[in-house]
Amino acid sequence: MTASDYDETMQLLCDRLGSLVSSDTPITPESNLIGQLAIDSIKLLNLIMEIEDTFDISVPINALADVQTVRDLVDLIHKIKSA
């Protein structure tokens, strides 16, 4: 995955998260998914299914234990796509 792919994934994820949170909530790579964006467990699990379909990859939900921020999630996708 190139730097440009990484940025594209970040943008795509931020856009998708934008539809899940209130319009006045800023979304940055450092935004905490649960604490700041209020993405509950079910929303996150459903988002993972969408990500799997978008990138045609398998994202084990137990890998989310290390994911706190938007950047963490993009890093995880990056790692799986590059494997």
Added chain:
Amino acid sequence: MNLLDKLDAAAAARKALLPNGVGAFGIPIEEVYSATEARIGDRRVLLLGTNNYLGLTFAPECLEAAHEALDEEGTGTTGSRMANGSYFGHRALEKEFAEFYKCDYGMVFTTGYQANLGTISGLAGRGDTVLIDGDSHASIYDGCILSGADIIRFKHNDMADMEKRLRRLGERTQTTLIIAEGIYSMLGDQAPLAEIVELKNKYDCTLLLDEAHSLGVLGETGQGLVEKTGLLKEVDFITGTFSKSLCSIGGYCVSNHPQLDQLRYISHPYIFTASPSPATIASARAALELLRNGTELRKQLWKNAMQLYKHLEETGYKLGPEPGPVIAAIVDSPQQALALWQGLLEHNIYVNLILPPAAPEGKSLVRCSINAAHTTEQMDYVGRAFAKLKPQIFG
């Protein structure tokens, strides 16, 4: 935020959903009169939130067996089977479950939760994959987490979605455990078992079916979805609970794979817990006998379920996709669900309130569980109460 502040945040979220001290969760039940009636506060209520599908909580055969076991073997086993020994009842019930399912092996666990936890975490491990339905029960999620296997979800009962995810796994499907449920606890719908079996065979996976809510409910002798579909031999492992149709506490797993027996030596939820008490095992054994011969109970259960489902459907409630002993009214907001739940309680009807994120798709549920001991008149009364409350709450 320190360790305890996180619990305060959870308490605040709960309070926001349930104002004025409403005790919808863990409601105090002061007295139980029968399989269908109890006292909550000052009210004598009709019970539609108990999963007591065959209505056997006061069956004389079960009471007598439990009393006898108490007198002969005492109140508890005071330890695990591994360290402290297996009582006759534990071994007998395992044989009876294996024989009931015409399987070679059976195991009994202390709770239904532990049956899933112990079986899943014993079968799958690091490097393996578990493929689970998105609406799976928490015991399945927790068992998968405990296993250390990679957990992949597919959309609830969506076989095209399931196959897409299987295809992505490539050769890893050979070390994949697919998990589905006979009847799903929230919406009450059944797994498309024939299609799941087809995919399981096509991709060379292993299949576990949880019959917790379908034991006693589906099939000629009450085995569950495996019997209703004639697919018993196609399912590798069947788990279930004693706490619903069998009116006791405990869980089971049956299989034709001899490896099931090895779980006794590696499965922590089996090893490191006290074994079921003699009375709970004795009542479960008596109830299993009644369940196997419970054709009339099942007929009455389904008659009641169809009656209420039809009534609520005609009234205009949005319900789970198919009729069954679990009937869930799907409501858009937690506030509406709470109002409906409270309104029903004021009509002396106790049901379950399910709020996000426990309910699927971000909705809220007012969930009824139907019972073979309910009467036609009681079902009619519940239907009329729902109908009366609808315009008051939903306009």
